[in-house]
Amino acid sequence: MNFLTRLKILPRWIIATLDSLILFHCALFGYLVRFNFELALIEQYDAIAGSFTFMIGGLLVMQNTRSYEGIVRHTGFRDGSNIFKTVVINFILFLFLNFFHGNFLNDRFLLPTSVLIIASLSSLFMLIFYRLLVKELFVYLKNGILVKELKNGIIFGAGEAGIIAQEAIKRDSKILFNTVAFLDDDPKKEGKNIDGKRIYKGIGDLEKLAQQFGITELIIAVRDLSVKRKNEIIDECLRLNISVSIVPPVDQWINGGLTAGAIREVKIEDLLSREQIILDNPRIHEDLQGKVILVTGAAGSIGSELCRQISHYEPKLLILFDIAESALYDVEQEFKENHAHCQIKVVLGDVRNKKKVKEVFKAFKPQVVFHAAAYKHVPMMENYPEEAIQSNVLGTKILADIAVLAKVDKFVFVSTDKAVNPTNVMGASKRAAEMYVQALNEYLERNHKSYHTKFITTRFGNVLGSNGSVIPLFKKQIMHGGPITVTHPEITRYFMTIPEACQLVLEAGIMGEGGEIFVFDMGEPIKILDLAKKMIQLSGKKVDSDIKVVFSGLREGEKLYEELLNDFETVKITHHPKIKIAQVLPSSYHKIDGQIELFMNLVTKNSENELVSHLKVIVPEYISNSSRFGVLDRLN
Structure with a gap:
């Protein structure tokens, strides 16, 4: 780049040598001043011997204060302090040596007191001055000679x-x-x-x-x-x-x-992040400390951050359960490096595998479950509705049912704002899962009043930087020179940070008494077109002239805007102003249990239309948007 960046830092022995020479010459200067620069009056042998002794004393003191170890071009207050200590200790040392030498060995001092004072003051000045001179020289060269750069x-x-x-x-x-x-x-x-x-x-x-x-x-x-x-x-x-x-x-x-x-x-995340929401509830620590905790989807964006935050609350054992082997391995390595204090157990498995889930509960006996495993990509799930239904609906039912049998204390289900008035398979599958765990909780409350697993749901919007979200896509498109693809000029979304989302999940886990759907104050929705333009500008490019924005049309199942509440839902406030509870009457447990059981038969038929049609029966507010399944709405 430039010669300044190529200059190597001087070895410590060179700095120590320079400091020694300064001490020697400052002592000689002291002799010259003491005798008014009249060389004839100076005993050359005494002056050289005294100066050499002063230098040796200073070197010995430097070994203790390490004043020569600082990088000269970065000299600061601490370096000056170390030099001051070196000079003062050396001065005191020679006062003592002079006293000892003059009173017990000889009637002459090793170094005349006036020479010692002058040598100490001048060496203090010179040791600091040459360091500051080099430092300022670097700044000058950077700001002066290289001014064009x-x-x-x-x-x-x-x-x-x-x-x-x-x-x-x-x-x-x-x-x-x-x-x-x-x-x-x-x-x-x-x-x-x-x-x-x-x-x-x-x-x-x-x-x-x-x-x-x-x-x-x-x-x-x-x-x-x-x-x-x-x-x-x-x-x-x-x-x-x-x-x-x-x-x-x-x-x-x-x-x-x-x-x-x-x-x-x-980064665009700096602009979308809202004021930090502090959920400092000591009950989180109380509820999680010393417990066995299971997190499904532990290798995903939300699941992995949940695990990081939970690790700080000293659980007895943290079980990381996920189907993605590579991502799960990465999280395991991260925990070994950064969270070694937390005992973990990594389990590769699928929530749809009832046998595997039973084995995990039997082996580790989790007391708290955070269920974050899900398929969440809207267009992908429109193409593979059987996968969304098996994972998001049947997988949740399997996990919830086994949690009840295992007498888990709390089951916290991670949902999404796409479950509200859903227009796609993914959102509807999450809403069906919400309905099941809420109905199951209500059934347990009525029939097992003494003790039962408490089911709690959290619902929030898009998280910044999560896998498959719009921001990483835009970054990649900008890196390749564009264009940026926006589906519709009026499309809006809510955003929150991954840590915020996980704080909400933890808070809901301790706040919930069972059956609640917690919704989060997401602030103001963001227009995706404005987001795209600002990302282009932040990259140093200009909209249209450097990188174009093109509109690709709404994807299958995509909504123009997201909602946090259904039309028939109302909210109830909590002790935290940013967290509310959606009040909705739970479905009949026996009814929805039977409806979801029917999915198991439909999956084997391999008929997408039958699966989605049945999903619309369970979630009547599910109206397909820009989707091939829209025809089913007209049939119903």
């Missing part, structure tokens, strides 16, 4: 994170970012300076500064910036064609210190 930029955030980011940028010669100013929302900081750079208020002056300094980049470095404000800043930068980077959350670098390499480009 540098990009003028602004740091948003004049607090601790902003200052640390500035220092990290200055230290790293590979980062060609020249900070020309700081921005901050705090009016008290306006007009002040950091490292010689002026602080301006907010983003009101950004356009003027961009024109004045030719700004091409902005780094967001604020510890607790709201998502709304972050979006405002990024929207303004995109309008001005300024690329945006962000300092990661403090907890990701606080222990190791921030490096310039950790400052990353803004």
Whole structure:
């Protein structure tokens, strides 16, 4: 790249040698000052011997303070502190040696006191000065000689994170970012300076500064910036064609210190994430600690994150159950490396395999079940409805029935907003599963009042970055130069982060008393077309001229918008303002049990129309949209 990045860090022995030479010459300088630079008055042997002794003493002290181990170009306060300790200890050492030598061995000091004071003060100055000189030389070379390669930029955030980011940028010669100013929302900081750079208020002056300094980049470095404000800043930068980077959350670098390499480009997930929802309920720990917990779909996006979060609550045993061998192996390796404190058991199996499921319950006796295994890809399930029904409906029934026989305490079922007024096989299959576990819970409450498994359902929207979701698809299309395919200009979706979704599942697990369907306040729906355009802009490209957006038409079973409640459902509030309960009358257990049992016979017939038609009987609000199964609605 440039010669600065190729310069090697000097070995410690060279730094120690340079420091030693400085100590020696500072002592000689002390003799010269002591005798007014009149060489005739100086005993050469005494001066050289005294200076050499001062240098040896300093070297011995350096072995203790390790002041020569710092990287010179990155000299900071700690390095200066170590040098100060070296000089002070060396000064005290020679005071003691002078006292001992003058009183017990000879009537002369090893080093005259005046020479010792001058040598100590001058060496303190020179040891720090040459380090700072080298450091500033690197900054000068980076900002001066290489000015043509540098990009003028602004740091948003004049607090601790902003200052640390500035220092990290200055230290790293590979980062060609020249900070020309700081921005901050705090009016008290306006007009002040950091490292010689002026602080301006907010983003009101950004356009003027961009024109004045030719700004091409902005780094967001604020510890607790709201998502709304972050979006405002990024929207303004995109309008001005300024690329945006962000300092990661403090907890990701606080222990190791921030490096310039950790400052990353803004991702679309940063803009879609909402204010963090804190579900700090000590009962989660109380409910999960010391228990055997089974997670199905443990290798998937939601299942694997559930396992990560559960591991922090000290379960007795965490069973990771999934059918995907490669993904399950990856999760197992991750747990061995990052969650070794948690005892796990990896089980390769299918929830549709009743024999296998029974073996798992018999062998490990789980007390809590989180059921996240499911087929979720809408167009794929339109093509393979028998797979959706077998996995999402029959698999859930098998697991739930065996959980009851095994006297599991709680069974938390992970559902989706696509189960609400479903227009596709996947959503309808999840709604049928919801109906079954809710009806089963109501049946157990009526017939086994003393003790029974509590069935709880959670329902939420799309999760950011999950396997098969729209964001990874758009990223791949942008990487290949486009076009980005959007099914419809008006299509909208709710989004939430995977950790948020899993927090909800855990919270529901301890909050639920059985039979509830928990729904989450998903915030405002996002227009997918706007999402696509913003992702193009964040990649540094322009919409249409660089990457086009094309409309491919709604896919089979796809809805224009998702809902969190059916038309006949109402909500009940909980202790958490973001979590509500959908109130819907449970179906008759015997009726829905018989209806789902019928699926087992229909699956063997290999008739897709019969399977889907029966699914529409179980879920009467299921009306196919843009699907070949729409004809069944007219027949019914």
